[in-house]
Amino acid sequence: MTDANALLLALAIPTIATFLIAASGSRPNIRDGISVVASIATFAVVLRLLESIMAGARPSVTLVEVMPGLVINFSIEPLGMLFATVASGLWIVTAIYSIGYMRGAHEKKQTRFYICFALAIAAALAIAFSGNLFTLFIFYEVLTLSTYPLVAHKETPEARAGARVYLGILMTTSILFLLVAVIWTWSLTGTMEFRAGGILEGNIDPVFVPFLLALFAFGIGKAALMPFHRWLPAAMVAPTPVSALLHAVAVVKAGVFTMLKVGTYIFGVGFLGRTGASEWLVWLAAATILIASIVALTKDDLKARLAYSTVSQLSYITLGMALANQMGIIGGSMHIVMHAMGKITLFMCAGAIYVAAHKTKVSELDGLGRKMPLTFIAFTIASLSIIGLPPFGGAWSKWYLLLSAADAGQLVIIGVLMLSSLLNVAYLLSIPARAFFAPPRGQMAHSLGAAASPSKGWEEAPLFCLVPICLTALGCIVLFFAIGGIYEYLLSIPILPETAP
Amino acid sequence: MPEIGTPALVYMVAALIVPFVRPATLRQILLLAVPVLGLLTFWQLPYGTYGTFNLMNMHVGLMRLDALSYVFGLIFSLAAFLALLYAWHVRDTVQQVATLLYAGAGLGAVFAADLVTLFVFWEGTAIASVFLIWARRTEGAYATGMRYLIMQVGSGVILLAGIVLFYRETGSIAFSRMDLESPATWAIFLAFGIKCAFPLLHNWLQDAYPAATITGTVTLSAFTTKLAVYALARGFPGTELLIYIGATMTLFPVFFAAVENNLRRVLAYSLNNQLGFMVVGVGIGTPLALNGTVAHAFCHILYKALLFMSVGAVMYRTGTSKASELGGLYKSMPLTMIFCVVGAMSISAFPLFSGFISKSLILSASADTGHFFVWLALVVASVGVLEHSGIKIPYFTFFAHDAGHRVKEAPFHMLLAMGITAALCIGLGVFPSLLYGILPYAVDYTPYTVTHVVTQLQLLLFAGLAFAVLIRTGLYPAEIRSVNLDFDWTYRRLLPAALSGVAYLVQGTWRFASRIVMGRVDSLIAGVYRAHGPQGPLARTWPTGSMVLWIAVLLGMTLVLAYI
Amino acid sequence: MTNHPNGKTEGMPPLARLLSGFDKPRNVTRLFYLLLAVCIALGLADFLYHKHGYFAVEEFPAIYGLFGFVAYAAVIFLAKGLRLIIRRPEDYYEPFAIDTEDERAAGSDPEATGGKPHA
Amino acid sequence: MLDIIVTNLPALQVVVPLVAAPVCAMLGRGDRSWAFATLVSFLTFAISVSLFVAAYGGEPISYEMGGWAPPIGIEYRIDVLNAFVLMIVSGIAALVMPYARRSVASEIPAERQAFFYTAFLLCLTGLLGVTITGDAFNVFVFLEISSLSTYALVASGAWRNKRALTAAYNYLIMGTVGATFFVIGIGMLYMITGTLNMADLAVRIAEHGDSRTLRMGFVFIFIGIGLKLAMFPLHLWLPNAYSFAPSAVTSFIAATATKVAVYVLLRFMFTVFGFDYAFQASTLENVLLPVAIVAMFAASLVAIFQDDLKRMLAYSSIAQIGYMLLGLAFLTHTGLVATIVHLFNHAVTKGALFMVAGCFVLSAGTSSISSLRGVGRDMPWTTAAFVAGGLSLIGLPLTVGFISKWYLVQASLELGWWPVALLIMGSSLLAVIYVWRVVEAAYLQPAPEGVIRREAPLSMLVPAWILVGLSIWFGIDASLTTTAASRAADTLIGSSQILWQE
Structure with a gap:
């Protein structure tokens, strides 16, 4: 199998899976089996591609020429490969988790759910592999549309309203800003290709660079930059696996991934740095980080809190891009991985809590830790990783973002990142702390240092839910120790333009 | 990774195993074995740096064994052992695991040869230790734990920021002597300062230690702050600023301790005050002063643990640690009382007790270098120490007004732990060379001179006399149940008030703005609907006449254009 | 100084019984004077040896x-x-x-x- | 024999449906006349395809009617542009005919169907004639043929809803006014030049230079055609006509009639008056540009609030015509390409959507959006076709709508007209809203109690899906349409630039 074929195969498997799932809709076991098998197969192919990429291969496939000069092209570079690996790898755990969750929560229309899910993954992979801005834009929209039914899944008025906000904001920003930006780029440069070092330098009056960047930054609504972040909390009406994979990994990461990609391959890090065009974005991202964290503090709904946390964390990645240096790109890309692993765990825990105890509010969780210790231990680990504490993966991405801020001479940004960590502690760790250690509401512990009341049997979520949670929580730890390899890999993201041979 | 260096690993691995060990006794034995095993990993090891490797172009060294880290490694292992012994009765896995992780992280940080490793374990102590507070499982402990955690993690992130800047400045992450000259080192200094409970950054200590579980407080008292002292001694020896910070630290807690009712908080203030001595020693930075700091840290861990243990034992039996609720307990718990008195005499630096041989090093160093006022402050502080730790703790617990508690003596394992600790306190006091032999610098100091013994006894006994006089005249402040404001008022009262004020303002503005905006949007939509809705003029199918009118208008417009 | 509400000593550990003698107000007063005496002795001791001080004040x-x-x-x-x-x-x-x-x-x-x- | 047919193809294009119309009327019964009309429509489509192939290759085909040489005789002149439009018109007709059988059967009594198909064929004749002819007056004649038959077709909706009659009446008045304006304009041109042949007109106008009469002629033609193509605010006839006409008619005229009118506008503006005609340029910028932009927004907003699906689509059409006019108003090559591509794209998309609306009417008996709740479950294929068409209407990538939008935005950016680019995007967001209202109702709302809705018959679904397929196919591979449009724009610009060069 050549690399190019593997690339197409990786896209084809989830696409074909949608049809198989649709066909086996009446037999739930086969249907769920297909989605798991497809996820594993996809991941295997993606790993195979990863190997080639690390060996230096850069496969490229052109599917069709839509208009003269505008082609649908897939070609893989390290950044996209990273995103693809994360999305497809976490699809496996989510596929398993969905089985437990959807059955445990007695959700309706599960077939539609699995169809759209596989489709969304296919779109996410296509975004990861897209070889030019045009292809990326196409699948960006496909991703929006394929996740819309997932958000509206419950079909209640709230779900419909949430989905409307979701679609409205994502569509509005992508059409109003992103498409204009794409076409502008096209008319400036005559190409859309992602090229190392960027394509804009020399083709655009530097005065306009901030404006073009603004069109991109706001156009990529999936990156949830304030003030276009509202869709993310609104999307929390979706079933939890959706929130877990799509709104912690695939969709939002597609957004920030696009951000990184545009920064690296369209503007070029050097060009951005020299023109200082991204300065304003640095401040906006910093503001988003802090404001979203503060809002998260005030949310009592568990998923809403996590959603705002996501908004805040996504801006870390945007910040990495906007700081416009190599460490920023490395830190940002690393954060894609680290945050994905942490946040998916958190969301899956939220889902497990819902399935097992039917609790959705933070204030209802007191004392629940003793009934669901594994879930809450996983929650703690993931929280620590998100906060950026060792020995969990999140520490490293924060390290590189700080390095990047230091390189850019932005002491204030360092301060912002530090403050954000503290806010993260406040809104994330308080959840497991209360669950484990606060006395159940309404009764004060009769004494200090009361020994843990012997657990009267665990009431954990189904095994299908629990195992993925434990896996991803372990992943948070593994990532801390596996950092050397990831760093080496990220160094291969080309920052400088290729010198002519 | 290359060969395993740090003893922290022993603790980490044990922490993974412990929850699954049954029965309970086996688990306790395993717990006690951990510090011993940890100690064995570096007991006979030659000095040097181990566990080095290259991580992303940074030179990481997991374990640097030299004179300074050796002493701290030793005392941390000892403290861990004693704390675990004292906690023999605890069946709560959370506390056991947290204790192991906490001690392990403390050791890891002490042995860290580079700043990144230091940071990792630095945060490790923060995270692990908070569980010892939360494990009390009350609402108050939860809230205190959150505050404590934020402070500790705050210290960690400031350290991280400092490290990042430092790395960018120097290209190295080696942890060695630094100068206070750039934002990087200031940040690192500040991070150390938070953990070391510098004045105004100290309240987490008084807040958290009384809130932890009985055994948790004993563990807490050993590691975090002494780790900070170690880090200061390693990174900022001879920084003059530290002298003044330290002197302030020795003085102000004295007054707070005198009026504090909660004995564990009294001990926390006392801890703060003792840290001041060590910080002064670091600030002076001469070999004598540094020796003093290290020795004092060593002795301090022991006697402070002993005091916390004895108060803890009382609390274990009576359920309270408030001076106003205690008294006359020597009748029920005489052995505990004796150990407590040993601890009190050690901390007050009576001759033949450990405090005497360590504190005098620092006092001599300050006098040697001619810091008269600092020296004076330290002497006053010594009197203060006697007041709150030497007299107040044992007196109000075991003597004074009999509160009527008739309880059993402390359990055997507690007595054992206290006994060993007390023996060590006396042993070190009687044979100072034991400790002097392992200090980082060669010691040329004799604590037991006539002058020193006599003057010290004068100081202490006259102060005791003052106490006796004040008690007999009724001038001594009564123990009253209360909380006393400290700097934490700023972030427990002022800041929330300010924030809620700001929040109120923001919310009001937001509501106002959004009402206006929503009003505008609504009227816009209404307007659009009026024009474009099914009944609106634009959607109505007009009579033919008006259609023709439009044609005329358009024609006219275009024609006008034609004529201009 | 210490008030002893009932003066009962039974049920106390032997060590405590040994110490309970100090509870009596008379003994407490004696202790106080003992302390005073020791202090005076120590103060006088200053004249008996050569003091090695760092500062003149000492x-x-x-x-x-x-x-x-x-x-x-x-x-x-x-x-x-x-x-x-x-x-x-x-x-x-x-x-x-x-x-x-x-x-x-x-x-x-x-x-x-x-x-x-x-x- | 074959040889004769090939040489006379341009004539046959018009003659075949023209002759077939009375035959159809004589056939009587519905099915027979339907079969015949369908056959004829296939035939005309075949002819137009072969004409397109011939014209695509190179030089314009000039055909002299009855052997009389132009400028005196009537010339049929086929270049890429009108071959393209011919193909659209006949292609849509060929798809609508199979669709019409079931749809018409449910909406028009059997004994009247023969006349219906006759009128249909006449309408087709008229539209083809307008497109193919190279003679200005001939345009008017064919325009009247198509208009008159359209009035009849619209009025035939009266069996379903009596309001079709007033709609047809309004349409008739407006259409007649428009035709009159148009013929006045042609008269003025004739006054100046003494010729009616377009090519000849172009040359003579260029020789004659600018004059007040010429301007008057331009204005009258502009307004006249503007009425026909439902240029805002002259669109008032359209919503009623579209919503009350039988579904098949709506699909057909929505996809073709206005497109042909746009073609006529293009032809007159650029071939007759010339690309560089200064007055025209100022008219375009000062009148057409604002009118187009207002159309995009006003009509879309009206569409948002409509409850009737067909009516909503009708208003959407007015907005889409705004796009075409906007492309024109840019007066650049890219702008023209945008207009011509959108001509095709919108024909395909709107044709499909109106067919879907027809399916809903057939199954649910009404096209009101509130009655479509939960229809996604009962009529999955129809609803899916609507979604696909709707996406194209919004202009999402991989649909033809995206291609049009791409060229439009590019054209505006080329000129540096920033706000216009954003306005184009903004108006497609309005399309998101009105399309999504339907999608949400169809999929996410529970079906009303006790309503039985069957999936539409294959004979209606297949044509609809062919159009949907086309709208996706040419969205993915737009090289054919864009190249054709680009060449058409080339010929329009190329021919006129020579004329006004002196």
């Missing part, structure tokens, strides 16, 4: 003792003054702070109920 006879006495009293009086400013009720910060919880715990008298509430 040469003054019994300076340490006097200083200790004054400093101690000063600490106490300053602290009393400080208390006027900083003293607040126990539930000042929040209703369920650790200080108030201790109290609840104390009231429950764990030994009496036979429970083992503390870890």
Whole structure:
């Protein structure tokens, strides 16, 4: 199998899976089996591609020429490969988790759910592999549309309203800003290709660079930059696996991934740095980080809190891009991985809590830790990783973002990142702390240092839910120790333009 | 990774195993074995740096064994052992695991040869230790734990920021002597300062230690702050600023301790005050002063643990640690009382007790270098120490007004732990060379001179006399149940008030703005609907006449254009 | 100094019974005078040996003792003054702070109920 | 024999449906006349395809009617542009005919169907004639043929809803006014030049230079055609006509009639008056540009609030015509390409959507959006076709709508007209809203109690899906349409630039 074929195969498997799932809709076991098998197969192919990429291969496939000069092209570079690996790898755990969750929560229309899910993954992979801005834009929209039914899944008025906000904001920003930006780029440069070092330098009056960047930054609504972040909390009406994979990994990461990609391959890090065009974005991202964290503090709904946390964390990645240096790109890309692993765990825990105890509010969780210790231990680990504490993966991405801020001479940004960590502690760790250690509401512990009341049997979520949670929580730890390899890999993201041979 | 260096690993691995060990006794034995095993990993090891490797172009060294880290490694292992012994009765896995992780992280940080490793374990102590507070499982402990955690993690992130800047400045992450000259080192200094409970950054200590579980407080008292002292001694020896910070630290807690009712908080203030001595020693930075700091840290861990243990034992039996609720307990718990008195005499630096041989090093160093006022402050502080730790703790617990508690003596394992600790306190006091032999610098100091013994006894006994006089005249402040404001008022009262004020303002503005905006949007939509809705003029199918009118208008417009 | 409400000594550990003699007010007074005597002796001891001080101040006879006495009293009086400013009720910060919880715990008298509430 | 047919193809294009119309009327019964009309429509489509192939290759085909040489005789002149439009018109007709059988059967009594198909064929004749002819007056004649038959077709909706009659009446008045304006304009041109042949007109106008009469002629033609193509605010006839006409008619005229009118506008503006005609340029910028932009927004907003699906689509059409006019108003090559591409794209998309609306009417008996709740479950294929068409209407990538939008935005950016680019995007967001209202109702709302809705018959679904398929196919591979449009724009610009060069 050549690399190019593997690339197409990786896209084809989830696409074909949608049809198989649709066909086996009446037999739930086969249907769920297909989605798991497809996820594993996809991941295997993606790993195979990863190997080639690390060996230096850069496969490229052109599917069709839509208009003269505008082609649908897939070609893989390290950044996209990273995103693809994360999305497809976490699809496996989510596929398993969905089985437990959807059955445990007695959700309706599960077939539609699995169809759209596989489709969304296919779109996410296509975004990861897209070889030019045009292809990326196409699948960006496909991703929006394929996740819309997932958000509206419950079909209640709230779900419909949430989905409307979701679609409205994502569509509005992508059409109003992103498409204009794409076409502008096209008319400036005559190409859309992602090229190392960027394509804009020399083709655009530097005065306009901030404006073009603004069109991109706001156009990529999936990156949830304030003030276009509202869709993310609104999307929390979706079933939890959706929130877990799509709104912690695939969709939002597609957004920030696009951000990184545009920064690296369209503007070029050097060009951005020299023109200082991204300065304003640095401040906006910093503001988003802090404001979203503060809002998260005030949310009592568990998923809403996590959603705002996501908004805040996504801006870390945007910040990495906007700081416009190599460490920023490395830190940002690393954060894609680290945050994905942490946040998916958190969301899956939220889902497990819902399935097992039917609790959705933070204030209802007191004392629940003793009934669901594994879930809450996983929650703690993931929280620590998100906060950026060792020995969990999140520490490293924060390290590189700080390095990047230091390189850019932005002491204030360092301060912002530090403050954000503290806010993260406040809104994330308080959840497991209360669950484990606060006395159940309404009764004060009769004494200090009361020994843990012997657990009267665990009431954990189904095994299908629990195992993925434990896996991803372990992943948070593994990532801390596996950092050397990831760093080496990220160094291969080309920052400088290729010198002519 | 290359060969395993740090003893922290022993603790980490044990922490993974412990929850699954049954029965309970086996688990306790395993717990006690951990510090011993940890100690064995570096007991006979030659000095040097181990566990080095290259991580992303940074030179990481997991374990640097030299004179300074050796002493701290030793005392941390000892403290861990004693704390675990004292906690023999605890069946709560959370506390056991947290204790192991906490001690392990403390050791890891002490042995860290580079700043990144230091940071990792630095945060490790923060995270692990908070569980010892939360494990009390009350609402108050939860809230205190959150505050404590934020402070500790705050210290960690400031350290991280400092490290990042430092790395960018120097290209190295080696942890060695630094100068206070750039934002990087200031940040690192500040991070150390938070953990070391510098004045105004100290309240987490008084807040958290009384809130932890009985055994948790004993563990807490050993590691975090002494780790900070170690880090200061390693990174900022001879920084003059530290002298003044330290002197302030020795003085102000004295007054707070005198009026504090909660004995564990009294001990926390006392801890703060003792840290001041060590910080002064670091600030002076001469070999004598540094020796003093290290020795004092060593002795301090022991006697402070002993005091916390004895108060803890009382609390274990009576359920309270408030001076106003205690008294006359020597009748029920005489052995505990004796150990407590040993601890009190050690901390007050009576001759033949450990405090005497360590504190005098620092006092001599300050006098040697001619810091008269600092020296004076330290002497006053010594009197203060006697007041709150030497007299107040044992007196109000075991003597004074009999509160009527008739309880059993402390359990055997507690007595054992206290006994060993007390023996060590006396042993070190009687044979100072034991400790002097392992200090980082060669010691040329004799604590037991006539002058020193006599003057010290004068100081202490006259102060005791003052106490006796004040008690007999009724001038001594009564123990009253209360909380006393400290700097934490700023972030427990002022800041929330300010924030809620700001929040109120923001919310009001937001509501106002959004009402206006929503009003505008609504009227816009209404307007659009009026024009474009099914009944609106634009959607109505007009009579033919008006259609023709439009044609005329358009024609006219275009024609006008034609004529201009 | 110590009041002994009932003077019963039975049921006490032997060591405690040994010490209970000090509880009597007469003995307490004796102890006080003993302490006074020791202090005076120590003050006088300053004349018997050659003092090695760092500062000139130290040469003054019994300076340490006097200083200790004054400093101690000063600490106490300053602290009393400080208390006027900083003293607040126990539930000042929040209703369920650790200080108030201790109290609840104390009231429950764990030994009496036979429970083992503390870890 | 074959040879004769090939040489006379341009004539046959018009003659075949023209002759077939009375035959159809004589056939009587519905099915027979339907079969015949369908056959004829296939035939005309075949002819137009072969004409397109011939014209695509190179030089314009000039055909002299009856052997009379132009400028005196009537010339049929086929270049890429009108071959393209011919193909659209006949292609849509060929798809609508199979669709019409079931749809018409449910909406028009059997004994009247023969006349219906006759009128249909006449309408087709008229539209083809307008497109193919190279003679200005001939345009008017064919325009009247198509208009008159359209009035009849619209009025035939009266069996379903009596309001079709007033709609047809309004349409008739407006259409007649428009035709009159148009013929006045042609008269003025004739006054100046003494010729009616377009190519000849172009040359003579260029020689004659600018004059007040010429301007008057331009204005009258502009307004006249503007009425026909439902240029805002002259669109008032359209919503009623579209919503009350039988579904098949709506699909057909929505996809073709206005497109042909746009073609006529293009032809007159650029071939007759010339690309560089200064007055025209100022008219375009000062009148057409604002009118187009207002159309995009006003009509879309009206569409948002409509409850009737067909009516909503009708207003959407007015907005889409705004796009075409906007492309024109840019007066650049890219702008023209945008207009011509959108001509095709919108024909395909709107044709499909109206067919879907027809399916809903057939199954649910009404096209009101509130009655479509939960229809996604009962009529999955129809609803899916609507979604696909709707996406194209919004202009999402991989649909033809995206291609049009791409060229439009590019054209505006080329000129540096920033706000216009954003306005184009903004108006497509309005399309998101009105399309999504339907999608949400169809999929996410529970079906009303006790309503039985069957999936539409294959004969209706297949044509609809062919159009949907086309709208996706040419969205993915737009090289054919864009190249054709680009060449058409080339010929329009190329021919006129020579004329006004002196």
